[in-house]
Amino acid sequence: MGLSQEQLAEMVGLTSQHIFHTEVASTKISLPALVKIANALHTSVDKLLSDSIQDSKSHLMKDVQNVFADCDPDEIYVMLETAAAVKKSIRIRKLKRMD
Numbered sequence: 001m002g003l004s005q006e007q008l009a010e011m012v013g014l015t016s017q018h019i020f021h022t023e024v025a026s027t028k029i030s031l032p033a034l035v036k037i038a039n040a041l042h043t044s045v046d047k048l049l050s051d052s053i054q055d056s057k058s059h060l061m062k063d064v065q066n067v068f069a070d071c072d073p074d075e076i077y078v079m080l081e082t083a084a085a086v087k088k089s090i091r092i093r094k095l096k097r098m099d
Helices: 005-012 016-023 031-040 045-049 057-068 073-096
Strands: none
Touching: 005 016, 016 031, 031 045, 045 073, 057 073
């Protein structure tokens, strides 16, 4: 979204220091403040609270659907081929690290 901590803080009525400390998990945040942040970022609280890629897979799949939503068939084909190549490369690198 490209918001600075200062911009987000202003949108939700918190200080930028509080946003920073919340982001790095060095302070607690109230539920109302968390809801305000989620609303300002146009996302859900559960997406903000997902602390691992595995937990956020369903959210990421929604993001993938949004990216593909306005694509024509040629764009979809190229994007799928690219994703498949990247996936293969990642898995090869993982295997090499395990050796």
